[in-house]
Amino acid sequence: MKIKLTFWRVVFLLIMAMGLYSTFVRYFYGLGAVSNMTDQFPWGLWIGFDCLCGVMLAAGGFCVIGAVYLFNVERLHSVVRPAVLTAFLGYLLFIVGLLFDLGRPWYIWHQLIYMNPHSVMFEVGMCVIAYTTVLFFEFLPNVLERFNLKTPIKWINKIYAVLVVLGILLSTLHQSSLGSLYLIMPSKLHPFWYTPALPFLFFGSAIAVGLAMTIFESTQSAKALGRHLELPVLVELGGALLVALWVNALLRFEDYVHRGMLGQIIKPSYEAYFLWLELTLAFVIPITMLSFKKVRLSPQGLYLASVISLLGFITNRLNVSLTGFETYVGHHYMPKWTEFSVTLMIIAMGFALFGVAVKYLPIFPEEERAVKRSLPSEPEPEVATAVLSHAGD
Amino acid sequence: MSKALLYDATMCIGCKQCEAACAQQNKLPYDDRVAAESVQSEHKYTVVMTKDDKFMRRLCMHCERPACASVCPVGAFHKTKEGPVVYDVWKCIGCRYCMVACAFAQPKYEWGSLNPRVRKCIMCPDRVVAGKQTACAEICPTGATKFGDRDDLIKEAQDRIRDNPSNYQPRIYGLHEVGGTCVLILSGMNVEEYGYPASAKIGDTPMPEYTGRVMEKIPDFIPVWSLVLGGIYWISHRREEVAAAEGGEKNGSKR
Structure with a gap:
């Protein structure tokens, strides 16, 4: 069998090579050698992006499951499987990311025996373990169907109601708790981002991101698999995204009004520039775009609006975890290239695994799977230019 | 009753013997080069800083309600009834939440190690339990660092301010900050000038309450x-x- 070297495969191999080198540095020379983290900046890119953004970007699973199974939005049924797959991969990769970031990853199982119920991190950890298990069972029917194992599928269908409720409950808890992590740092985190409302804002943005991410991955996989896009599904998601963005924007606005911050956020400052970038990408541009019916009915328009809002919410998480601490610390943190390369490697693994899964498992309805195949090691979502250049596809 | 340390900056002569005693107690390297370092690190739990002929010591504050203990997912930190906030390295998974959560930025990390530990002053818990002073207090030639019961030390600090009001800022740093700490500081200058977080900024609310309100x-x-x-x-x-x-x-x- 001959494997053709396409452009994206070369990029994928390069990313994997750099990532493996950084992995070697990480485990043979330590965190100090592989990262620019210091005593002043103990949490860097791996927490800010791999953990906070990773979990947020995997929110599509519970959003779509909730819409379909709780609220009977039947039209979204065809995206349940890809959304569950994305979420499952997202959480697995989040755990991979943790293995890089934890100083003593070989003791990660201590979480299960030395419990501290007062710790937000403990709660996040337990929820992630439990939710990954739930996602495993939600994902399992794909594999069982592939091998035509009917009996276990029946068992899973019997407990599906429990899986649905449990999945959404656990998601509510840990998506919001990722925000609660920062509640204990009122004197460190910049007031633009420190607010007692952090858990609500994190949960609200997870829903918007879940919808945007589902639009993003449906479009991407349709392109990669040569599938025809189900426009009604995207339109439904786009409408919901517009509502979610408005709710989030109002929550943010209300929070700033309530804390009397409006005067400060419009004054130019280092933090204000990052805040403006975040709000423009997350709210102003996508809400404006989606307000036009023409955009809401066009696959390209929906894709572009989703990607821009995703970039906005990624900026938000990075602002909370990195930008917001720079004034307190007194200097800037810029991740080392090896930190970036590990993050890129994890994202590339996500795309590759997604590609393999949709190729070999019945993720998309059979009749719609075309003969055309490809391994979609697509551009990384946080690289704006790379993604935007594909927006018209 | 909980033990505490009272550090009176006006009595400190900057001899750095506390640094050396701390290093010896914790089996850390200490030489002229380490002595010259003016920041805390994984090999320097306490530091005596100099500014305009005035001195100021920094060390873990041993909060009454420590943030590090409340945030640790595996409970690797805990407050002992004697006062010290201690660290059980065998539990630690290395998430570094303690470092991010600490209002005084005290926990430091062994970034160069392959099995890194969190490092900070643990207030000589073995000595304290045995009824002895901490190493730093024992060696201090002027009594600038004094070990004792927290309540007694608060009274003494209040007396010192009352008897010599021109020498001191009229406050005991650590009395109310983040709900009170077991390291109390008296100074002629504002401790904030030496990198301590401002009282107004960290407030009197114990840090665990910020997350506790949600967790409960x-x-x-x-x-x-x-x-x-x-x-x-x-x-x-x-x-x-x-x-x-x-x-x-x-x-x-x-x-």
């Missing part, structure tokens, strides 16, 4: 939210069954 709601939230979700599921699927029984098309409702 979770035990109630879980059953209520499960019931709500389960209820919605039941209703929407009941509707489906009814619709199926009537042979009609069911109507999907939207969030």
Whole structure:
């Protein structure tokens, strides 16, 4: 069998090579050698992006499951499987990311025996373990169907109601708790981002991101698999995204009004520039775009609006975890290239695994799977230019 | 009753013997080069800083309600009844939440190690339990660092300010900050000038309360939210069954 070297495969191999080198540095020379983290900046890119953004970007699973199974939005049924797959991969990769970031990853199982119920991190950890298990069972029917194992599928269908409720409950808890992590740092985190409302804002943005991410991955996989896009599904998601963005924007606005911050956020400052970038990408541009019916009915328009809002919410998480601490610390943190390369490697693994899964498992309805195949090691979502250049596809 | 340290900057002569005693007690390297370092690190738990012929010491504050202990997912930190906030390295998974959460930025990390530990002053717990002073207090030639019961030391500090008001800023740093600490500081200058966080900024609220307000709601939230979700599921699927029984098309409702 001959494997053709396409452009994206070369990029994928390069990313994997750099990532493996950084992995070697990480485990043979330590965190100090592989990262620019210091005593002043103990949490860097791996927490800010791999953990906070990773979990947020995997929110599509519970959003779509909730819409379909709780609220009977039947039209979204065809995206349940890809959304569950994305979420499952997202959480697995989040755990991979943790293995890089934890100083003593070989003791990660201590979480299960030395419990501290007062710790937000403990709660996040337990929820992630439990939710990954739930996602495993939600994902399992794909594999069982592939091998035509009917009996276990029946068992899973019997407990599906429990899986649905449990999945959404656990998601509510840990998506919001990722925000609660920062509640204990009122004197460190910049007031633009420190607010007692952090858990609500994190949960609200997870829903918007879940919808945007589902639009993003449906479009991407349709392109990669040569599938025809189900426009009604995207339109439904786009409408919901517009509502979610408005709710989030109002929550943010209300929070700033309530804390009397409006005067400060419009004054130019280092933090204000990052805040403006975040709000423009997350709210102003996508809400404006989606307000036009023409955009809401066009696959390209929906894709572009989703990607821009995703970039906005990624900026938000990075602002909370990195930008917001720079004034307190007194200097800037810029991740080392090896930190970036590990993050890129994890994202590339996500795309590759997604590609393999949709190729070999019945993720998309059979009749719609075309003969055309490809391994979609697509551009990384946080690289704006790379993604935007594909927006018209 | 909890033990504490009172550091009186006006009595400190900057001899750095506390640094050396601390290093010896904790089996850390100490030489002229380490002595010259003016910041705390994984090999320097306490530091004596100099500014305009005035000195100031920094070390873990041993909060009455420590943030590090409340945030640690595996409970690797805990407050002992004698006062010291101690660290059980064998539990630690290396998440570094303690470092991010500490208002005084005290926990430091062994970034160069392959099995890194969090490092900070642990207030010589073995000595304290045995009824002895901490190493730094024992060696201090002027009594600038004094070990004793927290309540006694507070009284003494108040007396010193009252007897010599021109020498001191009229406050004991650590008396109320983040709910009180077991290291109390008296100074002629503002401690903030030496990198201590401003009292107004960190406030008097114990840090664990900021997350506790949310965490304490979770035990109630879980059953209520499960019931709500389960209820919605039941209703929407009941509707489906009814619709199926009537042979009609069911109507999907939207969030």
